[in-house]
Amino acid sequence: MSLTTLPSHATDSTRFEAPVLDVVVPVYNEEIDLEPCVRRLHAYLSAHFPYRFRITVADNASTDSTAEVAGRLAGELPGVAAVHLPEKGRGRALKYVWTHSDAAVLAYMDVDLSTDLGALLPLVAPLISGHSDLAIGSRLARGSRVVRGAKREFISRTYNLILRGTLSARFSDAQCGFKAIRSDVAERLLPMVEDTGWFFDTEMLVLAERAGLRIHEVPVDWVDDPDSRVDIVATAVADLKGIVRLLRAFGSGRLPLGTLREQLGRNPLPVAGVPAGLTGQLIRFAAVGAASTLAYLLLYALLRTGVGMQWANLIALLVTAIANTAVNRRVTFGVRGNDGAWRHQAQGLIVFAIGLGLTSGSLALLDRLSANPSKPVELVVLILANLLATAVRFLMLRVWVFRSRRGAHTRD
Template identity: 35%
Template sequence: MPAYNEQHRLTPTLDALTAHLAGEHERWSAWEIVVADDGSTDATRELVAARQDPRIRLVTGDRNRGKGHALRLGVAASRGRRVLVTDADLATPIEELERLEKALAEGNCAAIGSRSAPGATIGDRQHRVRELLGRAGNLLIRATALPGIRDTQCGFKLYDGDRAREAYAASRVNGWGIDVEVLRHLRRAGLSVAEVPVRWSHRPGSKVGPLDYVRVLTEITRIAARALRPADVFAAFLFLLMSVALYSARFFAPADRYLPDSLRDQNQWEWFFAVTADNVAHFRNPLFTDLQGFPDGVNLMANTVMLGMSVPLTPLTLTAGPAVTLSLVMTLGLAATAAAWYRLIVKYVVPGRVAAFLGAFLAAFAPPMVSHAHAHPNFVVLFMIPLIIDRALRLCTGTRVARDGVLLGLMAAYQVFLGEEPLLLTALGLLLFAAAYAVVRPDTARTSWRPLLRGLLIAASVCLPLVVYPLVWQFAGPQSYTDIEHNPRSFNSPLALLSFAERSWLAGDARTANALAFNTTEQNAFYGWPLVLLAAAILVRLWQRALVRALAFTAVAAAFLSLGREFRIPLTDVTLPGPWRLFADKPLFEAVIESRVAMICAPALGLLLAIAVDRLRTVRRPAVRRAGLLGVALALLPLIPAPLRAVDREEVPDFIADGTWTSYVREGESLVPVPLPDPSDAEALHWQTEAGLGFKLPGGYFNGPYGDERVGIYGAEPRFTSNLLRDVRNSGDVPPVNESWQAQTRADLAYWKAGVLVLAPQPNDRALRETLDKLVGTGGTWVDGVWVWDLHEGSHSRAAPITLP
């Protein structure tokens, strides 16, 4: 007990302590009270010396140096297996010691009494100004020196004796900030610290004056400056290097290189960034455009254009081009996502930096994430997800529900404009985790559900007004759709969970991956059998930890859901109903690609891995520790991603690049590529972005409605001419064109308000040219590297007598 001029409060405090400890003889057969006097000028020392009890001892300093110095003296003089630090005012009654002892019995190194943890009760409150200053200090502490701990200054803490003497001996702070320094020392040593709710009441006669708050904040600031370890900076730097290495084949020349495994998605996403920048620059509605799908247009809100990125990055897109913007978003976003997972793990799961780094690596660079890294930034730029989880966990504490609810609402609203499907999958994953954790820790669930529910309601009240108009536009606006049919193979086989992805560096198997996933951007499982075995071993070895069981359930449930509406047991003909039937036809979930649900496994497995690696640090048997680390290495090495493949980009025809097209396309008309752009060939979107979005395109690569029921499809609603030209391109056969076909083509061209047809060199281009000659009734002209058919009345396009290279 530190004491400075405590003669008026010391006697009742010592009486209460001795009475309680003597009354708990079975629990505390041996005890001592060490009063550490900090140079008192009153009768404090005499009162202690007058006690005729050898178990009450006095240690003194030569002069008043501060609470920190007194505690350092007192703890050094202690001899107990446990060391309780308590203030002389006994604002937390000694009866609360039982709660702290229970926390230490569960394996924690320290248990700190908290006024902010769920279940804490506060009697008499201190002055409002003093309370606000205390909150400001705690906010600074949580944000810098001790993330995850709500209240360090309660003044009632129980330690393992040896650890306490070691930590206080290593401290240097003489003032009130010593609590932060000691707890930070324990956390850095990889030791667990429990925060226990206690009863607390303000006592008059506080020795903390107004200037002391300034000194405390100064001490905390100094400690916080040392709290950002070089390892944290190095981890962020490593994540950035890994991200750059992943994109190395394109990163340094984004405008000239293409990721072939992105299929046509790179063209689509560059177009998304370009059209958003164009809308913003010209003060047009960023939720709609008619540059694709002309004249009907595209509902951009229903197409995941990532307005949260594409709008603020408009200046970059306009100056450097959409290829540069997309490259930076993907590279920096992936690194930021890994760093955000790292911060969350350090704050809530394990203090060990190596363990946190490995866990964050798996969460951000797992095979499903690398698959989407080809050209799905909405599933790569996920740095908001750990922040949302962090805020939800804060709500469970019940300390600042209103503030955290507002912040959660703002974060969720922003995530809507980054990607709605990742937010939905996050909600599903958190629901699975919460259900599992409530089963294994019902006591925590009972104290957390009310503040969590209240916070979620506040978050919803903040989020919905911000997103209601865009969402109404998305689901009921122009070119909206009701549902969308995905590839019939959009589910995971059980084998996909055990196999390796194509881009896995050491174990990648393109044939197996392509057989188990419907394309290279949707390899949504592929964690590999070694990692699955490691996760099972972690579950068995650390079964007693509630967090491990909840994370394991989350991963297993997500993997099971990703199997789809029905699944076949491998190597048999037995087909069973799949769990996704529960969600498949529900609102919002009906548009989810079910194989993506397995992406929830990545952070769950990452957190399990971090717990296991951190636990290995404390294993005393070298053979066991080496075997565990070997298992971790064997599970992770096959998952290290190889750099994404990139090839030289197709040249834009001179007809487009040199601006020749402007002589053929008038105001309100469209340029019609042959065949029309669709999800299988969207190179025309690149033409359009290179032309500064100067012309409109019928067809395209986007999600839009089809038919009277407005069912969602990929691409524009097909018409006779677009289907015919696509068939000729695929087959190379020239069909027998009749007058009816010509009439239908004229109707389609009129609907598209076509000014010119453009045929670039491509497979089966001769068959396409002959077909167009018959459909249009006139020959095309070779102009600047393409065949063109000028569709304006009075034009006389004829095939030029030239020899093509």
């Protein structure tokens, strides 16, 4: 395994000076596309990038002539280096080069250069200035322009929805091959990243968010590569396994994210109207939910004497749902003012309908099982159904109704 960390030309005046940016191009059997990619990238950086740079071709176990092409380019172009790793894995290649580079900012892009290079300086500028810790190109952010088929569009959006629902991810695009990280952050963060394949990006971003790091997103122009050889099914399976592994790690407390947060994390500023992180939201939501549940049960008991149990459930749940949405809007998620209030209530009613389905379905099942159930049994069934509805309600309020649309990512 070898790594060239300096420009190839000994006569270059910047030979002994570390570059500001190291752009890694991970490749596997790319003997045809590699040379035009590196030459185009080198020409662009030479003409438009105002800092010292390096391009590192990271060949991970290619079986064609990719390594030879990379070596020839490193010998011909100043500021180009070549690395050959005997084991396959994009994540493995990136982790190795990034942890051995002497550059202040580390980036990578796919060899097909699907992302417009005009987004490179906006990507790394917040890292050079110290404003942000990581940066990603996003094909799903407002302002991006993307050309790709419906199948890939569906897969990409579905994957990001899964990340939001399972790992509470706030970044918009995990898989765009256009990312950057500060070297001091990479030094502490990357040892925690276990994946060596395509899930490497996602794992790195999720851990960064959990550690309270700031992730900058850049809308990009992106054109799909019709010759992409990525195995979508195998990659999807590996990604799902990675999600399960992270959930287990978070549940067991195995990852020292608290230590990383102390070293690098950014504590959220106490700005009025900005919601706190998940822990604070859960505590406030639980308090609001307890009050709502009590009000619901009291109202249900009062109405039950005059109407049937389904009507009593409907009215009690509707009234408390409207009040619950209003209180959670202000108290739990810190939303101030009247902007979006009607939309939030409308979305809250959709969430209410789901809760109604759970509770009404439970009552219907109870009625089918027992023609004349006792009041205590009826209340126990309602309480259990409401606990499930409450969990669903919090998830939907957090990731859908009151989801932050800001670019910053902060947590408790």
